[in-house]
Amino acid sequence: MATLALPIRPQPAPVAPADLEVFQVKVNRRGNWVIVRMRTSAGITGLGDASHGGADEKTLVLLHRFFARLKGYSVWDVGRFRLDAFAEIEAAGRPAAVAFGALEQCLWDIQGKILGVPAHRLFGGALRTSIRNYANINRSAEPRSPAGFAQMARAAFDAGFDAVKLAPFDGMPRGDDAAIDQHARQAVDCIAAVREVAGPNRDVLVDVHSTLNLERSLKLAEVLEPLKLFWIEEATPRLEDLAEFNRRTQIPTAGGESIFGVKNFYRYIAAGAVDITMPDIKYCGGLLEMKKIAALSEGAGLMVSPHGPASPVGNAAAAQVCATLPNFLILEHSFGEAPWRAELTDPPEELRQGRTNLSNRPGFGISLNEKIARKYAA
Numbered sequence: 558m559a560t561l562a563l564p565i566r567p568q569p570a571p572v573a574p575a576d577l578e579v580f581q582v583k584v585n586r587r588g589n590w591v592i593v594r595m596r597t598s599a600g601i602t603g604l605g606d607a608s609h610g611g612a613d614e615k616t617l618v619l620l621h622r623f624f625a626r627l628k629g630y631s632v633w634d635v636g637r638f639r640l641d642a643f644a645e646i647e648a649a650g651r652p653a654a655v656a657f658g659a660l661e662q663c664l665w666d667i668q669g670k671i672l673g674v675p676a677h678r679l680f681g682g683a684l685r686t687s688i689r690n691y692a693n694i695n696r697s698a699e700p701r702s703p704a705g706f707a708q709m710a711r712a713a714f715d716a717g718f719d720a721v722k723l724a725p726f727d728g729m730p731r732g733d734d735a736a737i738d739q740h741a742r743q744a745v746d747c748i749a750a751v752r753e754v755a756g757p758n759r760d761v762l763v764d765v766h767s768t769l770n771l772e773r774s775l776k777l778a779e780v781l782e783p784l785k786l787f788w789i790e791e792a793t794p795r796l797e798d799l800a801e802f803n804r805r806t807q808i809p810t811a812g813g814e815s816i817f818g819v820k821n822f823y824r825y826i827a828a829g830a831v832d833i834t835m836p837d838i839k840y841c842g843g844l845l846e847m848k849k850i851a852a853l854s855e856g857a858g859l860m861v862s863p864h865g866p867a868s869p870v871g872n873a874a875a876a877q878v879c880a881t882l883p884n885f886l887i888l889e890h891s892f893g894e895a896p897w898r899a900e901l902t903d904p905p906e907e908l909r910q911g912r913t914n915l916s917n918r919p920g921f922g923i924s925l926n927e928k929i930a931r932k933y934a935a
Contacts, residue, residue: 572632572671573598574664577624579607579617580925581935582868584895587696589935590868591616591655592901594925595624595663597632603666604925605659606839606871610652619649619656627660632667635845643842646817654817654840661843662874662921669920676877676920680848683880687912690890691720691762691787693866697893698723702743703750710751713892718911720760720787720887723751729768741773745780752784760787762811767794771801778806788833799830811835814864818842819849826857833886837864839871844878855884866891869898869906872913873921880915888913900929 576596581589591607610616623642630638638661646653669676677683692713698706710721725744730736752761763786769777774792781789791812792802803810811833816822817840826834836850851861861884863875872890879885890908899906902923907914916922 572601572667574624574627574630574632577621579620580927580930581613582901582930582933583935584933585696587894589613590870590901591659592868592870592925592930593620593659593663595660595667597667599671601667601670602924603663603670604870604874604921604923605662605666606868606874607655607659608867608871609839610655611650612652615652616656619653620659623653623656623660632664632671635661635664635843638664639842639845643818646842651815651817651840654842658839658841658843661845662838662871665844665877666874666920673919675915675917675922676844676874677880677915680844680878680881683915684883685880685885686915688876688879688885688915689720689887690718690872690908690911690913691722691760691887692716692718692892692911693722693889694892695722695724695727695764696866696891701725701727701747703746706747707750707754709893710754714754714759716892716911717909718890718892719758720762720911721751721755721892722762722764722790722889723747724764724766726765726768737773741769741777745777748781748784748786757785761785762787762790764790765792767791769793771795771798774798774802775805778802778808782807790835796825796828796830800828803829803831809833811862815840819846819853822850822853826853826859831859833860833862835862835864838875838878839865839867844874847875847878848881851878851882851884855882860884860886862886863888865889869902870921870923870925872906873902873916873923876913876915877921895933897929897933901926 575598578594580592593605694709698709725747788809788811810831812831814835834854836847854861
C-alpha cells in the first residue's frame with residue numbers, strides 16, 4: 558500500500574532573548590511612556606509598552622529582573638514565562654504586571670517577525686480589518702471645566718473620532734458631603750457640555766474612577782440617563798457595589814482596567830460587575846492573557862473593550878489582538894497628549910475617522926523612531 562508522504566516543514570530555529578533597551582519618553586504631568594525593545598540572539602527585535610506602572614523606577618528594576626530570567630528561555634516560551642512569573646506579579650503588584658506585560662509583548666512581536674506574519678495570525682486570525690477607537694480626552698483637557706472638556710471633545714471629533722471619554726470626577730474630595738456634591742455637579746456639567754458638542758449621533762463615555770459610593774453612584778446614573786451614554790465606567794470601588802450598580806442602572810457599564818490575570822477577572826465577571834470588560838495589556842498580564850480574558854467574557858455574554866491610554870506601541874500591540882476577538886467593541890486611544898505622538902513609530906501611527914487600519918506587516922508592524930524617542934527622552 559502506498560503511503561502518503563507529507564512534506565517536512567523546517568522548524569523555526571532556536572532564538573533566545575539577548576539584550577534589552579528601555580526608552581523613557583516625556584509626555585506630560587500624567588506620566589511618561591516607557592518603551593521596551595528586546596533584541597534576540599538572531600538580531601531580531603520586538604517592542605513592548607511598560608508605561609503607567611505607577612512607579613517607573615520600580616518598573617525598570619522589575620523589567621531587568623524578569624528579563625534576566627527570560628534570557629534562559631526561547632522566544633517561543635510565552636506560556637512558560639507566564640507560569641513562572643505570575644506568582645511574583647500578584648505579590649509585587651502593578652509595576653511587576655507592567656514589566657512582565659512589556660516583555661510578553663516583545664515576544665509576540667518577535668515571533669511574528671521570525672515567521673513573517675502579523676501578530677494577529679498568532680492569535681487566531683483577523684475578524685476585522687480596522688479597529689474602532691474612542692478618544693480619551695481626560696489626560697489632555699485643560700482647563701478641566703465644561704468649556705475645557707467641550708473644546709477637547711470638539712478637537713477629537715474634528716480629527717475623525719466618533720466617540721470620546723472623559724473622567725471629570727477626578728480629584729473628588731473625601732469626607733465632606735457638601736464638597737463631594739459640588740464636585741459631582743460640576744462633573745455632570747462637564748459631561749453635559751461634551752454631549753452637547755457630540756450631538757445625538759456620536760458616543761460619550763464616562764469614567765468615574767471609583768470615586769463614589771453606591772448610593773451616590775445610583776443617583777448619578779439617574780441624572781445621566783437622559784444623556785444616553787455609551788457606558789459608565791467604574792462608578793464605585795467595591796465589587797459587590799459594582800454588581801448592585803450594574804443590576805440597577807440602565808446605562809451600560811464597563812470596567813476592570815486594573816485587574817491582573819484571568820483568575821481575577823473570573824471573580825469580577827462571575828459577580829456581574831459590568832456589561833463590558835476592559836483588560837489592559839500592560840496590567841492584565843499581556844496579549845495572551847487579554848485573549849483569555851476576552852474568551853472568558855465571551856462565554857459570559859459580555860463585550861470586551863481593552864483599556865489603554867498609553868503609547869502608540871501599546872495601541873499597535875493591542876490592536877493585533879482586538880482584531881481577533883469576536884466580542885470586541887472599541888479600543889482606547891489617548892488623544893491630544895503629545896503633538897508628535899504618531900511619529901514615535903515607523904511607520905507613523907495612522908488613524909482615519911477614528912479607526913486604525915490593521916497592519917499586515919510582520920509582528921506588530923512597527924519599529925521605534927529613535928530620533929523622536931531621544932528628542933523627547935525623559
